[in-house]
Amino acid sequence: MGKNCKILLHTFVFIILTLLTQIGGVVYLMSFIFSRRIKISFPLKGLAAFLVIYSLGTFVTVPMLAKLFHRERITHYDNLHPANYMTILMNRNYVRSEVNTYLKTVSDKLMHSHPQVKMRYLDANFPLIDGFPLLPHLSHNDGKKVDFSLVYEDEQGHIIDASKSVSGYGVFEEPRSGEINHYKTCLTAGFTMYDAPKYMTLGSINGELRFSEKGTKALMDALTQDEAVDKVFLEPHLKERLRLQSKKIRFQGCHSVRHDDHIHIQLR
Ligand SMILES: [Zn+2]
Numbered sequence: 001m002g003k004n005c006k007i008l009l010h011t012f013v014f015i016i017l018t019l020l021t022q023i024g025g026v027v028y029l030m031s032f033i034f035s036r037r038i039k040i041s042f043p044l045k046g047l048a049a050f051l052v053i054y055s056l057g058t059f060v061t062v063p064m065l066a067k068l069f070h071r072e073r074i075t076h077y078d079n080l081h082p083a084n085y086m087t088i089l090m091n092r093n094y095v096r097s098e099v100n101t102y103l104k105t106v107s108d109k110l111m112h113s114h115p116q117v118k119m120r121y122l123d124a125n126f127p128l129i130d131g132f133p134l135l136p137h138l139s140h141n142d143g144k145k146v147d148f149s150l151v152y153e154d155e156q157g158h159i160i161d162a163s164k165s166v167s168g169y170g171v172f173e174e175p176r177s178g179e180i181n182h183y184k185t186c187l188t189a190g191f192t193m194y195d196a197p198k199y200m201t202l203g204s205i206n207g208e209l210r211f212s213e214k215g216t217k218a219l220m221d222a223l224t225q226d227e228a229v230d231k232v233f234l235e236p237h238l239k240e241r242l243r244l245q246s247k248k249i250r251f252q253g254c255h256s257v258r259h260d261d262h263i264h265i266q267l268r
Contacts, residue, residue, distance in 0.1 A: 019135050021090045022126040023062060027054045058091055066094055066127035071143045074124060075100050080107045083120040083149045083168040092134055094127040096143035099267055102228040103146075109225070114218040118161045122147035122168045122262055136200070136257075144230075144267040148223070150260075151215030155208065159215045162206050165261075170201035173211045173260045175237040182236055186254035197257050216263075217242040223265055224248045230268040235260035 001009075010028075017024025031050035038045065063073060071094040074080075080103060087093050095103075103119070110117055124146045126134050134140040137147070149168050153159050164171040172195070175181040186194040216238070224232055224246035233252040234244070238260055252259055 021092075022128060022132065022134075023057050023091060024054065027057055058089065062091060062127050069128050069130065069143070070096055071125065071127050072097055072100060074103065074121060074146070077104070077107045077111075079111050079115070079117065080119040080121070083122055083163050084166065087121070087123065091127055092123045092125070093121070094125050094143065095146060096267075098228065099124075099144060099146065102226055102267060105226050105228075106222045110218065110222040113222070114215070116159045117151055117215045117218045118159075119219065120149040120161070120163065120168070122149060136196070139266070146265055148219065148263040148265065150262065151212040151219055152206070152209040153212035153215060155210070157212075159212055160206075160209055162209060164206050164209055165201035165204050167200050167202040169261055170197040170199065171204055171261055172198070172258065173235075173238060175235075175260075176241075179237040180240060182251065182254070183258055183260075186258075189254055191254040194254055194256075194258055197261050213242055217244065220244055220246075220249070220263070223263070228267050229265055231266050233259045233264040 014025040014028055017028050018026075027050060030053050031046055034053060035046045035049040038049070042048075066072060073088075074082075074093045074095055082088055082093060107119060110119065123134055123137055123140060125140050125143045126132055130143070131141050137145070139145055140147075147168075149163050150173060151159060152162060152164060172183075175183065183195060220232070220234065220242060221244075223229060224244075229248060232246070232249045233256075234249050235258055236251050239249050252264070
């Protein structure tokens with residue numbers, strides 16, 4: 001491979017790792033320096049160096065550095081955990097401390113009223129630098145935003161702690177006939193990215209599960225009752241179907257993406 005091609009490839013990997021994990025690009029550069037300093041040669045030395053530095057960064061250094069940016073990892077409880085552990089491995093689980101306080105209140109409330117409903121979080125924010133967007137969610141850049149999975153149940157109506165896609169995004173609870181349909185309106189108006197989350201599933205799973213109206217309603221009620229929450233995005237046909245009254249539940253607009261595969265919350 002020519003020198004220019006190599007530089008281009010390394011730049012590409014650096015950018016992709018940075019966009020996905022924030023620290024991955026810097027770790028990639030550090031792994032070159034580190035692996036050159038190790039005199040012993042063995043297969044996949046560069047990859048091993050990357051994995052060691054990345055793990056130390058993710059679990060030791062970054063949580064400490066994040067405090068400088070007023071961010072911390074989402075605290076877990078029996079009914080609050082990530083939908084997919086990759087969220088943690090990719091450093092997409094950081095919030096401001098007031099978000100953790102709010103989540104503790106919601107978790108306690110839900111544990112009391114609906115212990116079977118789990119809060120399964122998806123993308124939150126990166127650990128460092130205000131204004132650094134967590135793609136593809138441009139607004140997740142201030143430590144105040146968290147996405148949650150919808151709640152699902154089995155055929156017997158038992159609430160199940162699982163998602164319908166690997167990533168937790170992209171499997172939609174479509175509008176039924178007669179329900180308000182912003183998906184159609186937005187696509188007709190030319191907002192072709194409105195259903196872009198369909199490309200983010202990383203594979204559909206648990207096809208036998210169905211949308212849990214009682215579970216999602218309980219979660220939405222718990223999420224919207226607290227004073228600290230500013231806005232919650234959920235597709236209008238689901239707000240209508242679940243008979244949700246809170247004025248905090250808004251339509252995000254056609255310029256954004258549809259929210260009938262996940263719930264978005266943001267604090268003041
Ligand atoms: Zn979001």
